[in-house]
Amino acid sequence: MKQREEINELRDRTLEELRLELRNTRRELFQNRVRFATRNLDSIAPIRAGRKRVARILTLMREKELAAAAAAKTAAE
Numbered sequence: 001m002k003q004r005e006e007i008n009e010l011r012d013r014t015l016e017e018l019r020l021e022l023r024n025t026r027r028e029l030f031q032n033r034v035r036f037a038t039r040n041l042d043s044i045a046p047i048r049a050g051r052k053r054v055a056r057i058l059t060l061m062r063e064k065e066l067a068a069a070a071a072a073k074t075a076a077e
Contacts, residue, residue: 007056015064022057025050 010018029050035041 006053007060010057010060015061018057018061018064022054022061025053025057029054 010021013021029047032041032046032050036044036047041047
């Protein structure tokens with residue numbers, strides 16, 4: 001259930017908010033990779049979760065871009 005709630009919460013955001021969230025998530029993912037490399041992070045789970053979150057955000061951004069392009073195309077016709 002948590003994953004679906006996260007997706008719905010991200011879907012309600014604007015494109016600019018998604019860009020900001022993507023930047024923050026990528027920064028957090030980088031920090032986790034550094035922590036893992038320096039042996040300050042015990043498991044790889046936060047890295048996997050971060051990669052999946054980045055993918056979700058990118059997917060939602062692309063959905064919004066395609067929807068905007070379709071709306072513009074429809075308005076032009």
